[in-house]
Amino acid sequence: MxxxxxxxxxxxxxxxxxxxxxxxxxxxxxxxxxxKLLTSEFAGRLVDEGPDAFLTxxxxxxxxxxxxxxxxxxVAPAAGRTLVHFAGRLHPLPSGLVLGAPTDIRALATSKLLGPLGAARAAWDLVAPATPVGDDETVRDLIAARFGPRVADRLVEPLLGSIHAAPTAHLSARATAPSLLATARSSRSLLAGLRKQAPPATKSNTPVFLAPxxxxxxxxxxxxxxxxxxxxxxxxxxxxxxxxxxxxxxxxxxxxxxxxxxxxxxxxxxxxxxxxxxxxxxxxxxEFTDVAVATVCVSRSNLGLPDDVNGILVSPDSGMLMTACSFGSNKWPHWSSGPDQMVLRISAGRSGDTRAVNLSDEELAETLIADLSAALRRPLTATQWRVSRWPGAFPFYRxxxxxxxxxxxxxxxxxxxxxxxxxxxxxxxxxxxxxxxxxxxxxxxxxxxxxxxxxx
Ligand SMILES: Cc1cc2nc3c(=O)[nH]c(=O)nc-3n(C[C@H](O)[C@H](O)[C@H](O)COP(=O)(O)OP(=O)(O)OC[C@H]3O[C@@H](n4cnc5c(N)ncnc54)[C@H](O)[C@@H]3O)c2cc1C
Structure with missing residues (x-):
């Protein structure tokens, strides 16, 4: 054969x-x-240009x-916090999220990202009557119907929208968030339904992500x-x-x-x-979306962030080219070749946003570093950078x-x-x-x- x-x-x-x-x-x-799996030398270390981890x-x-x-x-990535850049400020992502959908009302109540109105609207899911859920619908419709627009725009959009490089207002819930769709179909309250199902990986202490x-x-x-x-x-x-x-x-x-x-x-x-x-x-x-990753080396003191921050997700409302930034040396300590060195991966590319394609590598790296500087509110100076372009990288699951x-x-x-x-x-x-x-x-x-x- x-x-x-x-x-x-x-x-x-x-x-x-x-x-x-x-x-x-x-x-x-x-x-x-x-x-798309490619690791190459950067700042004296082996650093991935495409994916850097897989789900278990x-x-x-x-x-x-x-x-x-x-x-x-x-190896598993070091545990760390994720921040969301929304309305010009950085906010910690509340704990207890499943693909951005909340399972912990107390964590939402103290989140400045959602505010009291957003948290109260999300909590309404616990007592609200069931909403009809189809065989498939957009992620945004599914989430907004149960938790309100703030959870949809401030939690789920930055998270799922940047993973798929596409707006959740058009993403298929069945293809990109099947567990949320199934729970919404089977449980009157989505929050209560999600809370009942601790992910098997957490139960068995297996890390959620691993990488060689x-x-x-x-x-x-x-x-x-x-x-x-x-x-x-x-x-x-x-x-x-x-x-x-x-x-x-x-x-x-x-x-x-x-x-x-x-x-x-x-x-x-x-x-x-x-x-x-x-x-x-x-x-x-x-349809496919082009993405690019600028890998950048800066000094930790220049960055001024705690060592437990692993990443920033960027809400599309910011207008930035940067969609996310991964603080590689916090997430993967073996990516640093010195105590003051921080390797970052700044991503660009959303469906319909072709700005990155029209920039040279140098312009793209400069723009992404400027976006990150604006998000952190401090000017960053890169000691090294490289750009990896991935044309047609992400399929758009409508x-x-x-x-x-x-x-x-x-x-x-x-x-x-x-x-x-x-x-x-x-x-x-x-x-x-x-x-x-x-x-x-x-x-x-x-x-x-x-x-x-x-x-x-
Ligand atoms: C920047 C980036 C970050 C990512 N991060 C993650 C992550 O952290 N975790 C995760 O799980 N996934 C991640 N992904 C997604 C994941 O990497 C890809 O979806 C996956 O690697 C796709 O693998 P593939 O073999 O299907 O396609 P590809 O890797 O695209 O391979 C297809 C191959 O087919 C070849 N080919 C094309 N046409 C022909 C032809 N006519 N004849 C012969 N060969 C042909 C191409 O040259 C190519 O080598 C990321 C992707 C990118 C771009």
């Missing part, structure tokens, strides 16, 4: 890993293996890291090492087309090479181009996204059952979701091929 995996990001590598024991696997990747709640990333021998290298101490690239390097020793081949080529067999069970054609099946571990628009006329209708319709996923996947299964789609365009953009999607696509292809080869 010969399987082609198109795309050598974490999704494609996970797909190859899943079936390399039972199939002859070839991974096609025209660029560096790893896609979906176990796929921890499982892969453990399977490739990185289990003991996984040596950076995300080590997950790629170790996985590739194991794939190569398991006989997987790597071809440095951008695949242009996957075409069907002449008969229903014959080999498919991947740029002229015959394979029994394929996993397309690329973005949905790229998969649509590769499939050409065979692409399920609407496959190229997912309301109805998961219904769309079901439709395109089942349409493709009807046309080319030996080809499956995987990656961040579909069931989640986080690393664990991408790994799970690569594994499941590979398994699906392998199952189809086993059935057709067993057929008389």
């Amino acid at each position: 010969r399987i082609a995996v198109v795309g050598g990001g974490i999704t494609g590598l996970a797909a190859a890993f899943e079936v390399c024991d039972e199939a002859e696997v070839t991974v096609y990747e025209p660029a560096r293996l790893g896609g 709640r979906t176990p796929a990333a921890v499982e892969l890291a453990t399977a490739v021998g990185l289990g003991t290298d996984l 101490r040596s950076g995300m690239s080590s997950l790629i390097e170790r996985t590739v090492e194991q794939l190569r020793s398991g006989g997987v081949s790597f071809v440095s080529q951008s695949v242009r087309s996957v075409s069907p067999p002449n008969s229903r069970v014959g080999p498919i054609d991947v740029d002229g090479e015959p394979y029994d099946g394929a996993v397309l571990a690329v973005g949905a628009p790229q998969a649509a181009r590769i499939l050409g006329k065979l692409a399920p209708s609407g496959l190229s319709s997912v 309301v109805g996204h998961l219904r769309w996923v079901d439709i395109v996947q089942s349409n493709l299964a009807g046309i080319l059952p030996q080809v499956a789609l995987a990656g961040s365009s579909y069931n989640g953009a986080g690393i664990p979701a991408c790994i799970a999607s690569g594994r499941s696509a590979a398994r699906q292809v392998s199952a189809v091929l086993s059935t057709t080869s067993a057929a008389p």
Whole structure:
């Protein structure tokens, strides 16, 4: 059984890993293996340019890291506070939030970010009659209906909106906050429903996030090492087309090479181009947002922040280019090469905001440092900086996204059952979701091929 995996990001590598024991696997990747997972040297340390941690709640990333021998290298970020920049000031994020939704009324009552009116409106959820909740709706509608506009705009928007680089007024609750949607559907009070379900990770003392101490690239390097020793081949080529067999069970054609099946571990628009006329209708319709990260080194004394602050989230009402800032050396102490050194990662890029694209790297770094200086109300001087650009990085999951996923996947299964789609365009953009999607696509292809080869 010969399987082609198109795309050598974490999704494609996970797909190859899943079936390399039972199939002859070839991974096609025209660029560096790893896609958005990239660690490189900065200020004398290895610092991630893209993702720097993965969630443990979906176990796929921890499982892969453990399977490739990185289990003991996984570290949790240091515990720390997050601040929100709203209406020109920095406020601590209240404790007890689930994706920005409150579970602790006392923490809200003392929060200057919400104010007494906002806290009182949120508490009304405990006694208010149930609100009708559909199969899917926008995150903002769901939250505002239960907790009022202040929780929606001051807690959930900065948190979920910056994670997805898109406004919660258009984000699908089913795709980006399924636990909130499910609880809102099953419980009259969303707050009471969320409070009942302490996340399993907290119960078992497993950290919510983990990362390889040596950076995300080590997950790629170790996985590739194991794939190569398991006989997987790597071809440095951008695949242009996957075409069907002449008969229903014959080999498919991947740029002229015959394979029994394929996993397309690329973005949905790229998969649509590769499939050409065979692409399920609407496959190229997912929108993507460009993001950029400026990694900056400043002295701690210049920053003037307590050591327990891990990050700042920026409300879109600020008009800033900065969407978030992660205080890397607080979060990951191994990122500092000296006691007074602070490595920061300042992010830019929201759906519809193209300002970053039109700035040179130097202008972008200067603007982001100026935004952070304004948020902290003190001028910052960077001793070093670099800019990492990630065009088309984040898929925009609008309301109805998961219904769309079901439709395109089942349409493709009807046309080319030996080809499956995987990656961040579909069931989640986080690393664990991408790994799970690569594994499941590979398994699906392998199952189809086993059935057709067993057929008389
Ligand atoms: C700045 C940033 C921060 C992030 N932070 C986090 C985080 O902290 N935690 C988290 O869990 N997630 C995070 N993410 C999201 C996560 O990194 C991505 O969603 C995930 O890595 C996507 O993996 P992928 O393999 O599906 O896609 P990609 O990494 O994009 O890989 C796809 C690969 O396909 C290749 N390709 C494209 N076309 C073709 C073709 N025609 N033929 C062959 N190959 C092709 C590309 O070259 C690329 O290497 C972050 C992303 C970014 C950009």
